[in-house]
Amino acid sequence: MTAHTWWLLLILTVAIAALIYLINSRLRVHPFVALILVSVGTGIAAGEPLAKLAGSIEEGAGGTLGDVGVTLALGAMLGRLLSDSGATDAIARSLVERAEPRRLPWLVGAAAFVIGVPMFFEVGLIVLLPLIFSVARRLEGQGATKGSPYVLLGVPAIASLSTLHGMLPPHPGPLTAMTGLHADLGLTLGVGIVCAVPTVILAGPVYARWIAPRLMDVRPDAELVAQFTGAEREPAPAAPSASSTSSASSAPAASGPGARAGAAGPRRTGVPTGLAVAAVLVPVVLMLLRTLAETVMDESSGLGAALVFAGEPLVAMLAGFLFALGVTIAGSGRSGEETRASLTDSLKSIAAILLIIGGGGAFKQVLQDSGIGDAIASAAEGAHINLILLGWLIALLLSLTTGSATVGIVSATGIVAPLIGDGGGLEASLLVVAIGAGSIGLNYVNHAGFWLVKESFGMDLGQATKTQTAVQTLVSVFGLAMALLLSVFA
Numbered sequence: 001m002t003a004h005t006w007w008l009l010l011i012l013t014v015a016i017a018a019l020i021y022l023i024n025s026r027l028r029v030h031p032f033v034a035l036i037l038v039s040v041g042t043g044i045a046a047g048e049p050l051a052k053l054a055g056s057i058e059e060g061a062g063g064t065l066g067d068v069g070v071t072l073a074l075g076a077m078l079g080r081l082l083s084d085s086g087a088t089d090a091i092a093r094s095l096v097e098r099a100e101p102r103r104l105p106w107l108v109g110a111a112a113f114v115i116g117v118p119m120f121f122e123v124g125l126i127v128l129l130p131l132i133f134s135v136a137r138r139l140e141g142q143g144a145t146k147g148s149p150y151v152l153l154g155v156p157a158i159a160s161l162s163t164l165h166g167m168l169p170p171h172p173g174p175l176t177a178m179t180g181l182h183a184d185l186g187l188t189l190g191v192g193i194v195c196a197v198p199t200v201i202l203a204g205p206v207y208a209r210w211i212a213p214r215l216m217d218v219r220p221d222a223e224l225v226a227q228f229t230g231a232e233r234e235p236a237p238a239a240p241s242a243s244s245t246s247s248a249s250s251a252p253a254a255s256g257p258g259a260r261a262g263a264a265g266p267r268r269t270g271v272p273t274g275l276a277v278a279a280v281l282v283p284v285v286l287m288l289l290r291t292l293a294e295t296v297m298d299e300s301s302g303l304g305a306a307l308v309f310a311g312e313p314l315v316a317m318l319a320g321f322l323f324a325l326g327v328t329i330a331g332s333g334r335s336g337e338e339t340r341a342s343l344t345d346s347l348k349s350i351a352a353i354l355l356i357i358g359g360g361g362a363f364k365q366v367l368q369d370s371g372i373g374d375a376i377a378s379a380a381e382g383a384h385i386n387l388i389l390l391g392w393l394i395a396l397l398l399s400l401t402t403g404s405a406t407v408g409i410v411s412a413t414g415i416v417a418p419l420i421g422d423g424g425g426l427e428a429s430l431l432v433v434a435i436g437a438g439s440i441g442l443n444y445v446n447h448a449g450f451w452l453v454k455e456s457f458g459m460d461l462g463q464a465t466k467t468q469t470a471v472q473t474l475v476s477v478f479g480l481a482m483a484l485l486l487s488v489f490a
Contacts, residue, residue: 008046008375012367012415015042016398019411023404031407032352035359039366046370053366060365061358064410068179069354072172073347074317078279078324079119080346081339083127085328087276093131094273101139105205108132109156113200116164117280120171121449124161129456132157133225140219147212150219150457151467155211158453158471159204166405166440167199167433167479168192170283170313172350173409174436176357180364180413181420183428185313186291189284191429195437195482203474211466218467220458275327283320287311353406360410364417373418387427388434388487391416392480395438405439405447412438427487434483441476444469 015038022034029037036057043053081087099107111131116124136149145152169175169189178188290311297304309315329339367373391412399408412435420428443450444465454464 005375005378008370008372009379011042011045012372012375014045016411019407020398023407030352030355031404032355032359035356035363035407035410039359039363042363042372043366043370046366046372048366048370052369056365056369057362060362062361063365064176064179064361065354065358068172068175068357071170071175071313071317072350072354072357074314074321075170075172075283076120076346076350077343078283078317078321079123080342081321081324081328082115082276082279083119083123084339084342087279087324087328090273090276101145104135104139105152105156105208108135108153109160109200109204112157112160113164113196114277114280116161117168117284119161121161121165122452124165125157125449125452125456128157128161133220137225145212148215148218149212151215152208152212154453154457155208155467155471156200156204158468159207159475160200162440162443162449162472163196163200163203163475163479166436166475167196168436169287170317171436172353172357173405173439174432175313176360176406177409177413177432177435178429180361180410180417181428181431183432184291184425185287186294186311187426188429188432189287190291191426191483191486192433194486195433195479199437199475199478199482202478203471207471207474211470215463215466218457218459218463220456279320279324279327282323283313283316286316286319287313290316356404356406357410360407360414363411364414367414368418373414386484387416387419388431388483389480390419391431392434392438392476392483395435396441396476399439400442400444408439409435426489430483430487434480437476437479437483441473442469443472 018041019034019038022029022037023031039057039060040053043056044050048056108128108131112124112128115127119127132150132153136153139145139149139152165171166173169178169185169192174188174192177183178185286307288311289307293301293304293307293311297307310319325339329336394415395405395408395412397408398411399405416431416435420431450464450468453459453468454461457464457467459467
């Protein structure tokens, strides 16, 4: 490598350190602002012409948001519709009611897996807490479990929700990585599911059986349990915080469920369970049909062209949203004004996420246009670093140090994108899964999700570390292991 290549790599190292400092220092700079500042500084230091630098930032941010932003907005509205109508509650309760105690951790994990398809981690957990608390209270009264029933049921839910949030489109992190790496949507969904299922099993029900007897004292506040399981739920659940997607400064604000508790009581719904499940799965099925059409149908086929169009992320999410809108309005009897207000609120919750994604796109484009991307490729070839492991490690370290999974994903994507070439193959899809898995590992006190779990279940720091931090780190490691295993076939 030349001296100039080493200089560019040094600039990248300083840029990452500056990003971590800006977000984590007393300055508490918002991740979006930090990414833009670092992008400008990186471009100038790398010698990118000033006349071109602004264009790089605009192109990177605009291109990324154009690919991801509208899809993410539709996904947020879809999740809110299903939550507000009680459809997700119907799915969860249909799976676990009247089940044998030994099967409950598996069924709660399955319910969380289905519900987690369109929902952020925190919103999915808030939706599931009434179910977890009510079933755990029943088990507690029967003395049917060893250890805390709240841990036994909570761990599988955490494992499923975090796995989907980090590793599968149409969640914002994986969708952003997929766009940046030019990975095939259907293939990414397919390998993501293959990686997710064993990951959820090992980090969820299996780990729950081991840890629950070791956390005998975990029990939420009795008043909170009564609040979650007693009264009728209010119309709209709390919006997702930037959780795994926001800076450390947001964690205290999301540290407890107090503001959310009123929105989380059990709710019955007129939405049939089958239609509720269909509303969740419509986007995923359309995306998978697109891949099938591209694989087995002729390019001139009218049906194939229609399926390819319907499977575009934007169109698939729109179809899922419209289906859910019709089903939930008909089943819940809510007025149009209530529905519109709830959907508007759901869009407010993703504003910060969209900005961070745009900032990450700008950073990625500056790395490419300044030549740093080529320097990364040169260094990786010389060091013979496994690309999947490299992407996972960068996302893990950046997520840990910044408190933002989104920063970890978009930054790692920008750094490894030059190494993947044109993308589109199995390796690109596995890299999306690995980066997403890395971004959710070592979830600790600078992540808002950590505090939500801690306060909701009445845990101390040690107990929360053995559940939230341990579960998400297991998900991260198992996700990486599955990606590496599948890479043998790449």
